[in-house]
Amino acid sequence: MNLNIIGYTIYLLITTFIILKVGKICYRNGNIFVSELIPNHEDLCHQINQILLVGYYLLNLGYCAMTIISWEKIQSFHQLIEIIAFKSAIIICTIATMHYINIILLTKYIKKLI
Template sequence: MNFNILAYTIYGLLTCYIILWVGRQFHRNGRIFIVSLFGQDTSLADTTNNLLLMGYYLFNIGYAIIQFSYWNQIQSVDELISSIALKTGRLLFVLVGLHYLNMLGIYLFAKRKNSLTIKH
């Protein structure tokens, strides 16, 4: 019996939930950092935050869809669970990596902005 269709369905639903939930958390909780970077210009900060959210969704949903093409033939329930766990774990590592890269970017941008503000 081939379990690939079941694996695709479970993985698709699981990753969509994870991507949407994490995206909402980043969008809601990261707004304050973006507002502080743009000197309290909330209009520009909100637009930037929305663009970051769109980029986040496009990148991660694209990555999740590409994972379907690398899926091996699944012949047992053990392989089904293992395969879904592996693909979901990779997605989580990508999300964590992107989060830390974004935080590094925000830190460096804020540091640069603060050093330019102090000089003037």
């Protein structure tokens, strides 16, 4: 049994679920921030938010797929769990960092407009 293929499958399922779930939450709640940037243009704000969501999906799913290249050969189930946990933690930290950077930048931009 090839543990790398099992690891790839589990890793991609976990990270895809996390990325899609966080993307939906940020998309739903992000309309408020985008509409504050461009008041009285609800359609434009909705389209900008959709573009941000697509960019988020492409960046994170692409990064997940690219990290699979750097995996070493998995020899045991213990190593399988360790690698999946470590790689998933990196993705979660990356998503959190990007989210906070976006919030900081949006907040500073809105404060400049006010």
